[in-house]
Amino acid sequence: MSESLASRLQLENISKRFGATQALKGVSLKVLPGSVHAVIGENGAGKSTLMKILAGALKPDTGSIKLEGNPFQAQGPAEARQGGISMIYQELTLAPDLSVAENMFLGIEPKLLFGCVDRGQQRKKVKEALAFLGHSEISPDTPVSQLSISSQQLVEVGRALVGEAKVIIFDEPTSSLTRIDTQKLFEVIARLRDRGVSILYISHFLEEVTEISDHYSILRDGEAVAHGNLKDIQLDKIIELMVGRSVEEMFPRREREIGEVVLTVDHLVGDGYPQDVSFELRRGEILGIAGLVGSGRTEMLRTLFGLDSVWSGKVSLKGHGEIQGQSPQMAIQRGIGLLSEDRKEEGLLTNLSIADNLTLSDYKSISSWGWVDEKKQIQSTQRRFKELRVKAREPRQVVGDLSGGNQQKVAIGRLVHQDADIVLLDEPTRGVDVGSKVQIYEWMGELAARGKAIIFVSSYLPELLGVADRIAVMNRGRLSTPQAVEELTEEEILRLAVMEQEAH
Numbered sequence: 001m002s003e004s005l006a007s008r009l010q011l012e013n014i015s016k017r018f019g020a021t022q023a024l025k026g027v028s029l030k031v032l033p034g035s036v037h038a039v040i041g042e043n044g045a046g047k048s049t050l051m052k053i054l055a056g057a058l059k060p061d062t063g064s065i066k067l068e069g070n071p072f073q074a075q076g077p078a079e080a081r082q083g084g085i086s087m088i089y090q091e092l093t094l095a096p097d098l099s100v101a102e103n104m105f106l107g108i109e110p111k112l113l114f115g116c117v118d119r120g121q122q123r124k125k126v127k128e129a130l131a132f133l134g135h136s137e138i139s140p141d142t143p144v145s146q147l148s149i150s151s152q153q154l155v156e157v158g159r160a161l162v163g164e165a166k167v168i169i170f171d172e173p174t175s176s177l178t179r180i181d182t183q184k185l186f187e188v189i190a191r192l193r194d195r196g197v198s199i200l201y202i203s204h205f206l207e208e209v210t211e212i213s214d215h216y217s218i219l220r221d222g223e224a225v226a227h228g229n230l231k232d233i234q235l236d237k238i239i240e241l242m243v244g245r246s247v248e249e250m251f252p253r254r255e256r257e258i259g260e261v262v263l264t265v266d267h268l269v270g271d272g273y274p275q276d277v278s279f280e281l282r283r284g285e286i287l288g289i290a291g292l293v294g295s296g297r298t299e300m301l302r303t304l305f306g307l308d309s310v311w312s313g314k315v316s317l318k319g320h321g322e323i324q325g326q327s328p329q330m331a332i333q334r335g336i337g338l339l340s341e342d343r344k345e346e347g348l349l350t351n352l353s354i355a356d357n358l359t360l361s362d363y364k365s366i367s368s369w370g371w372v373d374e375k376k377q378i379q380s381t382q383r384r385f386k387e388l389r390v391k392a393r394e395p396r397q398v399v400g401d402l403s404g405g406n407q408q409k410v411a412i413g414r415l416v417h418q419d420a421d422i423v424l425l426d427e428p429t430r431g432v433d434v435g436s437k438v439q440i441y442e443w444m445g446e447l448a449a450r451g452k453a454i455i456f457v458s459s460y461l462p463e464l465l466g467v468a469d470r471i472a473v474m475n476r477g478r479l480s481t482p483q484a485v486e487e488l489t490e491e492e493i494l495r496l497a498v499m500e501q502e503a504h
């Protein structure tokens with residue numbers, strides 16, 4: 001059939017078992033030339049196993065692979081690479097003491113007549129590859145150990161390129177990259193695609209996958225549950241297929257008691273936004289704030305936290321009465337915590353360690369005689385690691401090196417450490433993988449059950465409806481009266497978000 005002729009790569013009925021774990025169950029998939037094919041699935045779905053089989057690093061129990069219509073059976077990664085399939089591993093596999101050029105040609109050195117390595121030829125090819133990837137600034141002679149993680153990754157890609165790869169596999173390539181390096185990598189991937197290379201792109205970050213890929217396959221519990229063109233599927237549907245439950249089922253609701261009023265906001269007007277905001281917030285409550293981007297939700301949280309000034313109106317806090325001229329420092333002392341929308345800009349100090357970030361809001365509990373007690377700080381950090389399931393090497397690791405989901409968990413950990421009574425969350429699940437999203441919802445439910453009060457700003461209506469007790473809608477700086485979620489629908493919220501308002 002023309003379909004099979006056109007496909008670059010075909011996997012048929014691949015199965016793999018590790019002891020008691022059936023990691024893959026009869027997976028089949030096809031990849032087209034010049035395509036970025038996303039392999040999507042939760043942690044443990046079998047993505048890496050499938051890719052390692054393809055790259056010759058693992059032997060399948062059953063099944064077959066065809067590359068351009070011919071059976072492909074590699075005995076090990078080196079043979080797979082020579083056959084045209086290269087994998088960029090999660091943990092990089094370069095020889096740190098060798099140069100960029102030496103690494104790129106490791107195992108495939110062009111030979112001169114008497115078996116010597118042709119260094120001139122090698123350098124030329126390496127330069128060409130780096131230029132093609134848009135990174136001529138990397139010198140072929142630099143030892144790899146002196147390069148940043150993102151440049152090392154480029155060397156790996158360069159290695160695939162000089163080996164004339166037809167298929168390049170990226171397994172979670174951005175988990176230790178910054179946003180800027182991720183963008184650069186995406187440019188590299190686009191160039192490879194335009195050259196006709198087939199890319200297999202593995203990630204559990206959906207926003208990222210949909211940005212770079214054109215086709216997809218979804219794995220769940222070792223099975224391929226869906227394939228197709230990304231432009232034909234909605235994000236909600238992908239999530240549903242990944243987790244095997246509907247989006248509604250992702251929100252575990254916990255019984256909780258709504259208590260006394262802890263915050264009263266009365267006709268609050270800020271400098272510009274907000275225009276007019278009134279509501280009461282109670283203990284044990286999650287108040288959802290919907291609205292379009294730019295409607296003033298972030299400004300409302302900033303004003304309540306003391307980052308932006310109050311123009312008119314009243315804010316009263318239980319135990320403190322009416323508060324005026326509040327600074328963020330005072331807000332923290334009064335038990336208000338903020339998780340800001342832009343965790344990189346203002347939420348986290350990305351060049352400090354996880355331990356420092358986590359304990360910044362309250363040095364007292366980890367100090368002895370006025371000095372930070374390193375041991376206490378590390379212990380406290382490790383406790384948070386466990387609670388929030390942060391994936392990091394160690395407490396001293398710099399926050400900027402972590403993935404988005406893990407950075408967000410550190411930002412949340414800071415709020416937990418602060419033990420705030422009123423928690424302001426601005427888009428807490430944006431840019432976070434699905435598994436971490438569910439953990440964040442669980443954490444919010446737990447906080448509310450412990451009697452904390454939460455304001456939850458989100459642009460994603462299913463999660464607002466799934467998690468909040470009441471929802472109010474911001475529209476051009478004005479907040480609607482909060483309503484119980486049971487009384488609201490997505491349509492009604494959207495109507496409130498875009499409706500023209502009468503003059504005040």
Ligand SMILES: Nc1ncnc2c1ncn2[C@@H]1O[C@H](COP(=O)(O)OP(=O)(O)O)[C@@H](O)[C@H]1O
Pocket residue numbers: 018019021022023041042043044045046047048049050
């Ligand atoms: N070498 C191994 N030994 C035992 N179990 C493994 C091994 N590699 C993977 N697994 C298991 O196989 C399943 C799929 O893992 P993996 O392919 O790494 O998933 P993913 O990459 O989608 O997160 C998991 O349950 C994992 O624990």
Ligand SMILES: [Mg+2]
Pocket residue numbers: 047048049171172
């Ligand atoms: Mg994996």
